[in-house]
Amino acid sequence: MRATVIYGPKDVRVEEVPDAAVQKPTDAVVRNVLACICGSDLWAYRGVAKREPGQRIGHEFLGVVEEVGADVTSVTVGDLVVAPFVWSDGTCEFCAEGLQTSCPHGGFWGSVGSDGGQGEAVRVPYADGTLVKLPKDARSDERLLTAMLALSDVMATGHHAALAAGARPGAPVAAVGDGAVGLCDVLAAKRLGAERIIALGRHEARTAIARRFGATDIVPQRGEEAVAAVRELTKGVGAHAVLEAVGTEESMRTAISVTRDGGSVGYVGVPHGGSAGVDIHQMFDRNVALRGGVAPARAYIPELLKDVLAGVIDPSPVFDMSVGLEGVPGGYAAMDDRTALKVRVTF
Template structure:
């Protein structure tokens, strides 16, 4: 079968690899019908050491179940399913606390830790299929597929940022980052009843979509000027919640500059810094709280899917380009160059 591998920074290839097969009684084999490139995939695209490659890529996908292990009971051959970006049994004590990204019963959890598997491929072996996969009540050619695919990561991640930050009716929110997660953080804040949603982003096509998703204001400047603008828009106070959807230190510092005293910074951007003195003296003085982390998107799929099926939300609008597997290497480059927001991959 064919799959996408990354060999090093900027080096993405499509190659023939051994077919994925059932290994354990709790596995399912899924033929992928829709996947995509994630903004987090650009981190290794920038910095991956060739000595650590090649690596299979992709952690967001929808597909049709082709085979199941003997102990799988919740899905069967022929079912159309969506997979979260983290594998979980969805029954352990940690999963029951809605932290499926920290499941006790799988050694890898994230797809990039599962050898020889990935979502940017023709097929994939899904461990712990009963806990991981969710059946979709539509056909594989449904017009809702792009929006349902966002349940695998970006919608659930934006929603987790808002939930972890305590967004609710009457709150004010700043969203840092106009990528897919940031934009769906805007949508999520709107869904949860936020009164004021300030989107900090510099790309007009993206911030225009952010306004359609619910942003009340857009701040296109960064640094001290951007912080001053947010403060101006909030009567000098800053916002109750800041959703940091980038992961760079500059974005965290921006968040610290715009959060209200007693507020919450909720981080879901994959951190690209190490050993930073975050959360000690910088937050203590004004009772600012730090929240967020890898989104347990499995916890939100059942809650968010009905809104997609009913047409109340259309998160699939973050996909602004579509390609097949052959076009994935170009898709990485286009996303890195900011010519595409998020690339949908279909057969």
């Protein structure tokens, strides 16, 4: 089969690899219908996150079950399924409590020896613990399929940020970052009942989506100016719930600074750089909490899926470019130079 392989900075290729196949009785093979490129893939693409030359890449995919191992009971051949961005066994204490990202048998797509999401098919370990079945009749609805693809990572991650920050009715929200996760932060906060949502971002095409997703105010400034602007919008005190979706020291510093005393930063941006942006003195003096991390998408997909199917949320607008599998390298380049927000891969 063909799949995306990363060899080094700015060097991703689509090439022939061994066919995905069931290796253990708990495996399934999914033939992809849709996949996509994540902002976090760019850290590997740019050489910031290290990869072995020849590793697969991609961790968001949706497709049809093509083969199942003997022990798989929750899905069967022909089922339409979506995968969260980590696999998990579904039986350990962490899976039981909804923190599948800490499953001791879990792992990331594209890690050494595993298939990545940006390929024709994927071997899925622990299929019962990992895959979520989708309605088969959704197959013909491209917009709906695209919205469901977002559940594999960005929408689930936005939801994690919103939960961690304590987004709720009556609590002003600020969302730092206008990438796909930052936009999903807004949608997730809105879904949890926040009425006032301040989106920090300066790219007009993106802030337009933020408004569509529920943002009531846009703050294009950065750094100290952004902090002043958010405070001005919140009677001088800052936002109760702040969602951080970037992961740089600067964005973390901004997130903490715009949080109201006693409020929380829900952070889901993969941290790049050290802890210097975590201003512990400011957090201490003002009782600002820091919560979040890698989102247990598997825990959230069922409830988010209900709302996608009911038309309550539609994260599909975060995809603004589509490529076929052979176009994946071009998709990376487009996201890298920010001409694309998020690239969908069709098969």
